[in-house]
Amino acid sequence: MARRPVLRRVKLAAVGIAALGIATLGIASGASGKSLIDSHEFSGSVTVENRWFPKTPAIPEQKDFGVNLIAAPELYLESADGTSLTLEGFYRYDSSDSVRSHADLRKAYLLFVGQIEDQEWELRLGVDRVFWGVAESRHLVDIVNQTDLVENPSEEVKLGQPMAHLTLSGEWGAAELFALPYHRLRTFPGRHGRLRSAFVVDNDRAMYESGAEERHFDVAARYSHSVGLFDIGLSVFDGTSREPNLQPAFPLCALDPGACVLVPLYEQIRQYGLDAQMTYEAWLLKLEAIRRMGARNALGEEEDYTAFVAGGEYTFYAVFDTDIDLGLLAEWNRDSRQMRATNIFQNDMFAAVRLAFNDFASTDLLVGILEDVDTRSRSFNAQFNRRLNDSLTLNVEATFFHNIAADDAAYSTRRDNFVSIGLTYSF
Amino acid sequence: MEKVITQKHRGRRSLTLLTLFAACMSCLAAGPPAVAQDAGPEARGLEIALEARKRGEGFGNLVSQLTMVLRTAKGQESTRQMRLKTFEVANAGDKTLFVFDKPRDVSGTAFLIHSHRDKPDDLWIFLPALNRVKRISSSNQSGSFMGSEFAYEDITTQEIEKFTHKYLRDEPCGDLTCTVTERTPRGEDSGYSRQLVWHDKKEYRAWRVEYYDRRNELLKTLTVADYELHLDRYWYAGKQTMVNHLTGKSTVLKASDVQLQADLNERDFTRTGLRRAR
Numbered sequence: 001m002a003r004r005p006v007l008r009r010v011k012l013a014a015v016g017i018a019a020l021g022i023a024t025l026g027i028a029s030g031a032s033g034k035s036l037i038d039s040h041e042f043s044g045s046v047t048v049e050n051r052w053f054p055k056t057p058a059i060p061e062q063k064d065f066g067v068n069l070i071a072a073p074e075l076y077l078e079s080a081d082g083t084s085l086t087l088e089g090f091y092r093y094d095s096s097d098s099v100r101s102h103a104d105l106r107k108a109y110l111l112f113v114g115q116i117e118d119q120e121w122e123l124r125l126g127v128d129r130v131f132w133g134v135a136e137s138r139h140l141v142d143i144v145n146q147t148d149l150v151e152n153p154s155e156e157v158k159l160g161q162p163m164a165h166l167t168l169s170g171e172w173g174a175a176e177l178f179a180l181p182y183h184r185l186r187t188f189p190g191r192h193g194r195l196r197s198a199f200v201v202d203n204d205r206a207m208y209e210s211g212a213e214e215r216h217f218d219v220a221a222r223y224s225h226s227v228g229l230f231d232i233g234l235s236v237f238d239g240t241s242r243e244p245n246l247q248p249a250f251p252l253c254a255l256d257p258g259a260c261v262l263v264p265l266y267e268q269i270r271q272y273g274l275d276a277q278m279t280y281e282a283w284l285l286k287l288e289a290i291r292r293m294g295a296r297n298a299l300g301e302e303e304d305y306t307a308f309v310a311g312g313e314y315t316f317y318a319v320f321d322t323d324i325d326l327g328l329l330a331e332w333n334r335d336s337r338q339m340r341a342t343n344i345f346q347n348d349m350f351a352a353v354r355l356a357f358n359d360f361a362s363t364d365l366l367v368g369i370l371e372d373v374d375t376r377s378r379s380f381n382a383q384f385n386r387r388l389n390d391s392l393t394l395n396v397e398a399t400f401f402h403n404i405a406a407d408d409a410a411y412s413t414r415r416d417n418f419v420s421i422g423l424t425y426s427f
Numbered sequence: 428m429e430k431v432i433t434q435k436h437r438g439r440r441s442l443t444l445l446t447l448f449a450a451c452m453s454c455l456a457a458g459p460p461a462v463a464q465d466a467g468p469e470a471r472g473l474e475i476a477l478e479a480r481k482r483g484e485g486f487g488n489l490v491s492q493l494t495m496v497l498r499t500a501k502g503q504e505s506t507r508q509m510r511l512k513t514f515e516v517a518n519a520g521d522k523t524l525f526v527f528d529k530p531r532d533v534s535g536t537a538f539l540i541h542s543h544r545d546k547p548d549d550l551w552i553f554l555p556a557l558n559r560v561k562r563i564s565s566s567n568q569s570g571s572f573m574g575s576e577f578a579y580e581d582i583t584t585q586e587i588e589k590f591t592h593k594y595l596r597d598e599p600c601g602d603l604t605c606t607v608t609e610r611t612p613r614g615e616d617s618g619y620s621r622q623l624v625w626h627d628k629k630e631y632r633a634w635r636v637e638y639y640d641r642r643n644e645l646l647k648t649l650t651v652a653d654y655e656l657h658l659d660r661y662w663y664a665g666k667q668t669m670v671n672h673l674t675g676k677s678t679v680l681k682a683s684d685v686q687l688q689a690d691l692n693e694r695d696f697t698r699t700g701l702r703r704a705r
Contacts, residue, residue: 041705043534076705084703111703113694120694122703131559156557169699226549226698231562281547281566317567325570358571360497360505362533390506393532426531 038080044073044088049395049422051096053194055415063192066096068422074107084111088160092151099190100150106160122167127160130178132222132235133288134277135309137331137350137370140288141273143237144220146184153195153399153413154381159184173225180218183208183240183266197246198412202261205249208240209267216240216268229280235273240266245296245342267302269294284313286331297340298409307335311350327354329368339374344409347373361387375405388423395422472592472608479631480587486661487688489513493680497575500675506530507573512689514696520544522696526704537704539696540565553701560698569618575678576647576669580617581638589613595623600634603627619646632662640673647671657687 049068057064070092078084088107094100109126130144144161151157164179188201210216218239225232244264253260271292278285289308297303311331319326329352333345352368363386371378384396397420404414466474495507508529514522520542527536535555542548550565568580590610597606605625612619620643625635632654640646653665663685670677694700 043531045532113703115692115694120697120699122699129558131557134561167699169694169697174697174699224698226562228546277562279549279562279564282564284562284564315564315567317570323571323574325567358574360499360503360574362530362574387530387532390530391532424532426534 037077039078041076042073043076043427044071045424045426046071047395047422047424049420051094051418051420053416053418055417057194058412058415059198061191062194062196063096066094066100068095069093070422072106082113085109086111094193097150097190097193099188100193102150102187104148104159108160119168119170122169124163124165127162128165129158129160130163130165131158132233132273133275134231134284134286135275135288135311135331136313136329136352137311137348137368138288138309138333138345140290140307140309140333141233141235141275143235143242143271143273144178144180146186146242148187150187150189150193159187173223176222176224178218178220178222180220180239181215183214183216183218185214186242186244186264188264194416194418195413197262199248199253199260199262201244201246201264202249203264205261205263206244207263207265209265210240214240229278231277231279233273233275235271235275237269237271237273239268241269241295243295243342245300247300265296267295282315282317286311286313295342297337298342299340301340303337303340305336305341307333307341307345309333309345313354323358325356325358327356328352329354339407341409344370344372344377349373363387372405372408375408377404377408377410378402379404379410391426393424393426395424396420397422468594469592471594472610473587475594475606475608475626475631476587476590476592476610479626479633482631483661487515488691489515490684490686490689490691491682492684493682495573495575495577495681496679498677498679505574507575512691512695514691514693516693520548522693524696524701524704535705537701539698539701539704541696551698551701553704558702560701566616568616575680576671576676577678577680578618580619581649581669589617590622597628598625600625600627603629603634605634630662632664645672655685657685661687663687 047068047070049070051066051068053064070090072088072090074086074088076084076086086107086109090104090106092100092102105127107128109124109128112123114121132142132144133139139156144163145158146161147155148157148159149155161180161184162182166177168175185203185206188203189196191200208214208216216239218237220235220237220239222233222235224234244266246262246264249261249263269292271290273288273290275288276286287308287310289306291304291306293304294302295305297305309331311329313327313329315325315327317325329350331350333348333350335341335343335346338346348370350368350370352366355365357363365382365384367380367382369378369380378401380400380402382398386394388394398418400417401410401414404411489512491511493509493511497505497507506529507527509525509527512524516522523540523542525538527533537553539551539553540548548565550563552561552563553559554561569578571577572579572582590612593609595607595609597604599605605627608624608626609621610624611621618640619638620641621639623637624633626633632651634651636649637645638647638649648670650668651664651666652668654662655665657663663682665682667680668677669680695704
């Protein structure tokens with residue numbers, strides 16, 4: 001069981017960071033003769049969520065219904081000199097999939113801030129989550145954190161990543177350097193879970209191209225700036241890929257196809273990224289592009305490739321004489337590997353309508369469609385959020401797959417339409 | 428959640444939300460200037476607006492707690508809480524940071540506004556769930572601020588240059604005497620055809636504003652109360668009530684823990700600073 005020790009190590013590291021953090025805050029504030037911690041805040045949320053798959057599964061052992069319980073507590077401590085410690089945990093229980101039931105340490109970092117002449121610097125030490133990018137249908141350039149895929153097939157939820165993160169900024173923009181000493185495995189649904197590949201992914205068999213395995217020292221850098229209408233970011237990552245290449249276990253799959261599992265292989269890659277947005281009146285025009293070297297394609301062969309997502313968003317304010325804002329979104333995803341791409345975004349159009357009601361309850365609705373231009377496979381997604389009172393919110397999400405082609409990367413999920421209803425209590 | 432603040436397209440002075448409270452902050456305790464009584468109503472109206480603005484200048488940095496109570500016509504209530512930080516930049520637009528505390532589901536969401544005098548403001552939102560900083564459009568002037576009866580153009584600076592002004596009359600307002608000035612938006616972005624503003628003649632504080640919609644019907648009335656003097660120079664309003672006459676809805680906006688010339692650092696008003704805003 002390689003998974004558990006990994007988790008335990010991350011937890012141990014977190015406890016270490018927390019202890020170190022509190023000690024550091026103590027020294028910092030002790031030197032100034034003030035109390036240990038100047039301010040603290042405990043907050044977070046608890047969610048009850050039901051996820052229902054109306055269609056019978058493609059694989060008989062998959063379940064139709066899951067009751068979920070999610071807790072996400074956060075503790076923030078700040079010393080008198082402004083140094084702070086942030087701790088954020090996450091736990092999900094899923095009655096239908098024991099592998100989807102999982103814990104994560106999303107944040108456990110010390111934050112230091114200072115100034116050198118006109119430049120400001122910021123240092124974050126510990127586990128953190130970092131977001132890069134501008135697009136909505138896919139987060140292409142965003143590579144620092146591993147995807148917590150069991151959370152949502154949208155790949156939007158990320159696992160905490162141990163790092164040292166230094167930011168320098170001034171009138172010229174912001175430069176960020178990342179030292180990433182530890183690799184996290186992508187999460188995948190278990191045998192009874194839906195929204196998975198035909199064969200389950202066995203993280204206990206995970207393999208690395210590098211002999212250093214998960215301890216390979218990865219590095220990343222990013223420069224970003226905001227000039228007039230434009231916000232741009234240039235990034236580079238060198239190290240262990242966050243996206244594994246999935247291969248049938250050998251010789252298991254040849255000997256006993258019924259017990260076949262997929263083995264994730266994490267290659268050493270280099271990725272250059274660009275993200276840009278132009279904000280003009282009610283228009284947002286967006287571009288993300290990457291060039292990735294060292295990864296294998298869907299055929300298992302190494303192939304350097306380029307991918308981009310380009311599009312935009314336009315908002316009509318106060319439509320139909322109401323307070324409602326209506327946003328229209330369109331994005332095009334392209335991957336130079338075409339059908340050899342390792343994901344579903346080789347040539348896909350995304351279109352969506354967003355309604356913001358601007359009412360007491362902050363009601364909003366997003367309805368989108370992602371269509372594969374080559375295979376005509378489609379998926380529809382709707383998200384609805386509404387506040388019920390000062391601490392309770394209702395979140396509904398529905399996804400429907402339509403006409404998924406047998407050669408589409410999402411074929412195994414063709415019967416996995418789902419509706420998820422969640423109630424979140426925030427404190 | 429994304430459309431909380433907006434900007435002024437034109438105009439020289441940019442105080443963003445500060446002017447909401449400091450609609451008239453007095454510079455030094457000198458008496459009111461000799462406003463020419465015999466000038467035309469347009470010249471007199473402009474003079475009053477200029478004097479009111481002058482008394483709000485040089486405010487330094489500002490920290491404040493804001494509480495907004497939204498009420499429906501049936502009396503249902505909903506509360507918003509946020510912290511406001513403003514950094515004054517000499518000879519340029521100010522920088523403003525809002526951090527939301529309540530409702531709890533948007534706790535930690537923050538807005539950064541870089542105001543500009545000669546072009547639309549820059550606006551970024553920080554979404555804590557994804558750790559994402561997102562640049563968003565600032566072009567929606569007449570939309571509702573956080574579901575309240577305040578429109579963005581109500582909470583951002585009413586730039587003098589964006590209106591034509593006309594003095595109408597003097598009339599009593601409480602124990603004071605007020606001037607009543609009409610201001611008419613020059614641009615097409617505004618949701619209003621005109622506004623009437625009541626300034627007291629002593630300190631040039633705004634006490635009442637009437638907003639007329641594009642059909643020239645009375646849409647909303649703002650009443651201002653609980654002015655407090657800060658640093659012996661600046662009048663800062665503690666309470667503002669906006670009533671919508673068409674819908675019967677109202678919003679009360681209260682400021683507390685107001686600190687002017689606060690110990691703020693400009694580095695907290697950058698995109699990097701926005702990520703750590705609390």
